[in-house]
Amino acid sequence: MSFRTxxxxxxxxxxxxxxxxxACMRLSAxxxxxxxxxxxxxIRTMATTTSNLPQTMKGVIIEKTGGTEVLQYxxxxxxxxxxxxxxxxxxxVIGINYxxxxxxxxxxxxxxFPYILGREAAGTLLTTSPALPSLSPGDKVVYxxxxxxxxxxxxxPTHVLKLPPSISPATGAAAILQGLTALTLIRDAxxxxxxxxxxxxxxxxxxxxxxxxxxxxxxAHTVATASSSEKLELARAAGAEVLVNYAGxxxxxxxxxxxxxxTGGKGVVAVFDGVGKATFDASLEALxxxxxxxxxxxxxxxxxxxxxxxxSAKNIKLLRPTLFNYIATRDEAxxxxxxxxxxxxxxKLDVRxxxxxxxxxxxxxxxxxxxxxxxxxxxxKP
Ligand code: NDP
Numbered sequence: 175m176s177f178r179t180x181x182x183x184x185x186x187x188x189x190x191x192x193x194x195x196x197a198c199m200r201l202s203a204x205x206x207x208x209x210x211x212x213x214x215x216x217i218r219t220m221a222t223t224t225s226n227l228p229q230t231m232k233g234v235i236i237e238k239t240g241g242t243e244v245l246q247y248x249x250x251x252x253x254x255x256x257x258x259x260x261x262x263x264x265x266x267v268i269g270i271n272y273x274x275x276x277x278x279x280x281x282x283x284x285x286x287f288p289y290i291l292g293r294e295a296a297g298t299l300l301t302t303s304p305a306l307p308s309l310s311p312g313d314k315v316v317y318x319x320x321x322x323x324x325x326x327x328x329x330x331p332t333h334v335l336k337l338p339p340s341i342s343p344a345t346g347a348a349a350i351l352q353g354l355t356a357l358t359l360i361r362d363a364x365x366x367x368x369x370x371x372x373x374x375x376x377x378x379x380x381x382x383x384x385x386x387x388x389x390x391x392x393x394a395h396t397v398a399t400a401s402s403s404e405k406l407e408l409a410r411a412a413g414a415e416v417l418v419n420y421a422g423x424x425x426x427x428x429x430x431x432x433x434x435x436x437t438g439g440k441g442v443v444a445v446f447d448g449v450g451k452a453t454f455d456a457s458l459e460a461l462x463x464x465x466x467x468x469x470x471x472x473x474x475x476x477x478x479x480x481x482x483x484x485x486s487a488k489n490i491k492l493l494r495p496t497l498f499n500y501i502a503t504r505d506e507a508x509x510x511x512x513x514x515x516x517x518x519x520x521x522k523l524d525v526r527x528x529x530x531x532x533x534x535x536x537x538x539x540x541x542x543x544x545x546x547x548x549x550x551x552x553x554x555k556p
Contacts, residue, residue, distance in 0.1 A: 224262070224300055227253060232556055233324030234536050235288040239280030242537035245291075254321065254328035262300040263315060263329055267347040267530070268322050269294040270539050270552035271380070272448075272473055278540065281472065292322030292554075294351040296343035305331035305504075313337075316346035318354075318498075323536060325556045332504050335511045340519060348525045348551040351497065353514045354507075355470070356384035356446075358500035360392065361510075363493050364444040364466035368393030371437050373429070373445040373460050375453050376473060377414055378405035378549045383526055385446055386412035391521045397433055397442065399453075401546055408549050412524070426456035433460040441488075444468060451475035463488045470495055526550030 233251040236244045256262050274291045276282040296316040299309055309315065318333040337346045360366045372389060376382045377398030389396045390413025398414035400406045401421035410417055418432045433442055441462035447453050448471030457467055467490055469477055485492055501507040517523055530553040531539040542548050 227300075227326075229253070231325040232533060233290055234292075234533060235290055236278055236284065237288045239278060239284070242278070242540045244278060245537045245540065247534040247536065251290075251324060253326050254324075256301055256303075256328040259303045259305045259331050260328045261303045261306065261309075261331060261334055263295065263317060263327050263334070264298045264300055265295040265322060265325060265327055265556050266297040266343045267295060268292055268533070268554040268556060269347045269351055270531075270536075270543065270554060271351055272471060272543060274323075275540055275544055276472065281476065290321035290324055290327075292324070292327075293320060294318045294347060295322040295327060296337065296347040296350075299334070300326075303331045306334060309334065309336055314343060314346075316341075316343070316350045318351055318501075323533065323554065333501065333507050335507065338515050341515060344527065344530070344553065345518070345525045347553060348527050349514060349518065350511070352380040352551065353384050353518075353525075354501060354510050355381050355497045356388050357510055357514055357517070358497055359385065359446055359468055359470060359495065360388055360394075361513075362500050363468045363470070363495045364446075364491075366392055366394045366444060370394045370444070371397065371433075371440075371442045373397045373399070373433060373442045373447075373457065374409075374414065375399045375420070375445070375447045375449045375457070377409035377412070379448070379473075380551050381448055381471075383408065383412045383524075383550055386414045387521070387523050388517060389413065391517060391523075395436075397429075397436065399429055405549055408526070420453070420456075426453060429453075429456050430459045437462070441465060446470065449474045450477050454480075458484065458490065461488060461490055464490070466491045466493060468493050468495065528552050530555050 230250045231253050232249050235246050238244055271293055277284050277291055299313045299315045300311055314337040315334050316337055317329045319329040321327050372394055374382055374385045374396050377386055378400045386396055386398060386409050396414040397416040398409035399418045399420040400409055406417040416436050418429050420426055420429050422428055441460055443462050444466040445457040445461060447457045447469050450472035452474035454477045501510055528548045528550045533554050533556045539552050543552055
């Protein structure tokens with residue numbers, strides 16, 4: 175490609191996201207042409223960026239599983255060394271996800287101890303990787319990986335994404351994991367169509383508010399559940415049409431009754447259930463014939479083993495998806511991330527941040543999310 179054939183930025187590309195994409199393409203084409211020079215530049219920049227790094231860093235480790243008392247805030251952790259194409263990121267904002275509590279309690283096994291929790295953060299890229307030719311040291315990035323509860327993290331390249339100029343690190347860290355979870359659930363787990371009736375549990379939580387907003391954006395009708403009227407009002411503001419308090423005297427029966435009422439007895443075409451054990455049975459009951467039971471989490475405990483014959487009553491599809499199997503390749507991750515940024519910008523989505531906790535107060539943050547005291551996203555500041 176010659177300079178003349180580089181993709182051009184045209185005045186027709188009015189959307190900032192389109193302009194950003196066009197600029198990225200142009201930059202990456204330019205970088206390919208200047209590769210030999212670029213390599214020297216990258217190495218120099220990396221050397222400058224990493225030469226001033228400290229020997230130790232702040233972070234949170236667990237040495238065993240248990241309650242929030244096992245979370246140890248430390249200021250003397252060794253800096254991680256990137257290997258196998260990994261890059262080093264200086265974290266500015268770290269996202270908390272319910273899954274962090276599963277690793278802390280042992281519901282999901284940590285690979286080894288000591289273990290640094292945390293699966294997403296945003297910050298500054300410090301090193302290069304051959305797998306990320308379009309990223310340079312100094313770029314603002316958001317990533318999904320492991321060991322994010324720290325000042326620095328070595329991250330495999332697949333899920334390191336450049337932040338568009340319009341998305342701040344705080345918004346990026348608040349959006350990426352829960353937003354992509356919601357997006358892949360409604361696109362891939364059960365492709366939701368305009369006019370569909372769906373049920374979303376824990377609708378004022380992190381993933382829940384994303385689901386409500388994205389479902390409204392694609393024209394679906396959402397029945398939302400939560401444990402208080404304040405939480406239900408947030409779900410309504412995010413686009414849910416019908417609200418049910420599943421912590422009231424009627425419990426889960428209220429959910430089934432309301433769903434049947436608003437769907438003329440048919441039921442919903444999909445249930446997005448991150449609550450797990452407490453809601454599973456009612457979710458199956460609320461489904462329409464040939465509906466999708468999308469069970470994607472265990473906030474109330476893991477769903478006990480299910481007899482598959484139960485599904486035949488309505489020819490139900492049962493799915494137990496994880497985000498990372500929908501974005502296993504870099505192409506998939508970039509595709510969905512671009513769609514998420516576009517949704518945030520074009521649909522003016524509200525990236526609701528519950529609280530940004532200092533890293534040393536991580537135990538309070540875990541107590542708050544497990545105690546059902548939070549709505550939207552919890553962040554940590556290292
Ligand atoms: P949330 O912010 O949604 O917090 C969990 C919410 O679950 C609470 O606020 C609470 O809302 C509800 N809840 C219901 N019963 C309980 C209970 N017994 N104890 C605690 N909370 C309960 O967390 P996230 O958005 O981070 O995650 C939501 C779910 O999605 C989790 O199960 C998580 O594991 C899952 N997830 C799965 C992913 C995947 O790839 N499969 C990826 C990301 C998240 P209320 O008070 O209204 O009931």
